[in-house]
Amino acid sequence: MAAIAGAAVLVAGAGTAGRSAARHLVGLGADVTVVDARFGEETDDELAAAGVGQISIDALLAGTTRLDAFALVIVSPGFAPSHPLITQLRTAGLPVWGEVELAWRIDRAGLLGPPRTWLVVTGTNGKTTTTSMLADIVAGAGRAAVACGNIGLPALDAMAGQPRVDVLCVELSSFQLFWAPSVAPEAGVVLNVAEDHLDWHGSFDAYAQAKATALRGAVGVVGLDDPVASALPVLGRRVGFTLGDPRPGELGVRDGMLVDLAFGPGGTARDLVEASAIHPPGPSGVADALAAASLALAAGLTPREVGAGLRVFRPAAHRGEVVATVAGVEYVDDSKATNPHAAHAAILGHRRAVLIAGGLLKGAAVDDMIRDTRDRLAGVVAIGRDRELIVEAIARHAPEVPTVTVFTGDDGRVTVQYASATPETDRNADFPATIPAHSMPPRAADEPAHAVMTRAVEVAAHLAACAEDRPDTVLLAPAAASLDMFGGYASRGDAFADAARALPDARSAGGSSR
Incomplete structure (x- = not known):
């Protein structure tokens, strides 16, 4: 990636994602300005103390600041590509990245130590439960892992934390994926795709295409019971999961057991855990467990480790x-x-x-x-x-x-x-x-x-x-x-x-x- 030290970077949005990006960019030596709708009438003291400049969206749109002064724009996921600010920035020829794209490039460049293993979870529903399951499975197997991204902890903050985390279990929304075109995880899953956020993306096809970004890595996992997710393109190895009896290359349910027919030697069937042990109970909980198991197995965990993690997992509040x-x-x-x-x-x-x-x-x-x-x-x-x-x-x-x-x-x-x-x-x-x-x-x-x-x-x-x-x-x-x-x-x-x-x-x- 281009050198950040000394570069002028504009961060769009002063929410959780924008503030995280601004902090880390300052730490890497960038000259950072944050643009937000509320600036102008009020000032953010914390950002000011960190040496971060502040400007309102209206002022930037009015041309009070030269856009060609910036080398890069980091955009928070709430900004749709059709937002007037984004339109103006792109027209000016500036590269526009999301904070997840920034985190990916920083990680790949080794600026925060050796690159991590990224396991990405997306879908219209079940993202948080699946990501939480996955993080518990990986951590329970003794590997340093954390759930981050859309689940609440920005990926940059996860990478900078101590002790070091080696596996990022990253929940990503369609917004974050749209602004992170370079992300190619070790394994990624699209659980399902149903109508949502069409006002942001402009069409259902655009929404589905954003979700498909998660499938550009070494292993792409899709929910076979969902007609849209199952038809998405996978760049690497394709793995599917289903609530039915799995075929070779799939995970599914057989005789009351979650079964892997994708990652065993020679495609042999391997039992993971009883479906009755999954929480939350019911079809959606079992589907999330199959998705989490797929990513964990792709990352090298054993069926015993996967089963042990799923058996003890309990969902967070407000999720069943x-x-x-x-x-x-x-x-x-x-x-x-x-x-x-x-x-x-x-x-x-x-x-x-x-x-x-x-x-x-x-x-x-x-x-x-x-x-x-x-x-x-x-x-x-x-x-x-x-x-x-x-x-x-x-x-x-x-x-x-x-x-x-x-x-x-x-x-x-x-x-x-x-x-x-x-x-x-x-x-x-x-x-x-x-x-x-x-x-x-x-x-x-x-x-x-x-x-x-x-x-x-x-x-x-x-x-x-x-x-x-x-x-x-x-x-x-x-x-x-x-x-x-x-x-x-x-x-x-x-x-x-x-x-x-x-x-x-x-x-x-x-x-x-x-």
Whole structure:
């Protein structure tokens, strides 16, 4: 890579990725300026103390700074290629890299020690669980590994940490992959590809092509049960995984065992772990485990090491976590299911469930999700800005499913409306139509949202108790983003967990009665 020391570098975005890039560029001797929308009205003291220049996007677009003064631009993943700032920078002929591309080039150049092993995970859904599984498997085998990238820790920070990490288990979003065209990992996987972020990429094909960047290394792993992922081009060795019986060159499930037919000597079948031991349980959890196992085996781990890591793995909060049990019904927080594809997989992980869903659908349709899971739904409680879109989809594809909306009205009271087939009127007597939001425990700015979630959980519990075919789960799998009501999916999941644990006779996941 070109010399960084003494070069003038522009970093677009002062979020986590941009700040990480700026810090490391300064450490390598670059002259760094950060451009961000909020600069001009305010100054970032931490960046200023590090000697980093600051300029607003408006000022840069207005031409107050000469673009030809910069040798390189590092762009944060939130900047779409169609953003006016990016358009202007590219028109000026400047090279534009993402912070992952910068990390890759720094690593390949040996600027932070010998190059690491990169194992890359991407897909519309399941990225974080798969990356976490992979990091636990590799670390459990005694190799210095860390989960980084889109999972929270920037790759540059992971490489600079002490003690040294030799294996980077890198979760990458489509945004990060778009801005990292040179990355060619030891092994990479595309789990699945469904409609998401089309406003950023401009088309579904462009989104899928960005995901395919993960398959440009020595081993490319694809989810064979996903029609889009399975058709993506692989530059190196192609490996597939499936929930069915695997063929040569694949991993899959046979007689209740996760089996490898890709990496054994002569293609021999090797048992890895019982499917029943995988957490989170269900098809999506097993698929993520097969993907993680594929990357770990590609990196040289043994089947015994892979099986041991998967057997002890437990998902992080908000990803299929059982937060309470009430009268034999588990309350499951899958708040991270922020699009219909993820929620669809979450529902299929349970025999029968009352679903709490809704929020910001971002233009995504829920019709396929409702149609394909109707036999598993004992009821639906719809919340959030796009709740009526969920109600309409149920009316089209599953009108027999009891459906309720819960929302805050103009008077500040939490309102319950029965939208479709419901239990008998006398069973609804325990649930008056409205309750004052101020009757809920105070929660500062999130109070109305928590009041809605509390009421939604109460209604879901009622639907579960009234269902003829008793559900085993009340499931928060929103199929939508959370920012219409909450500060993030974690806050939404916490509100669900608090409400579930406050139900009469609830027992927390640890087994204690509340």
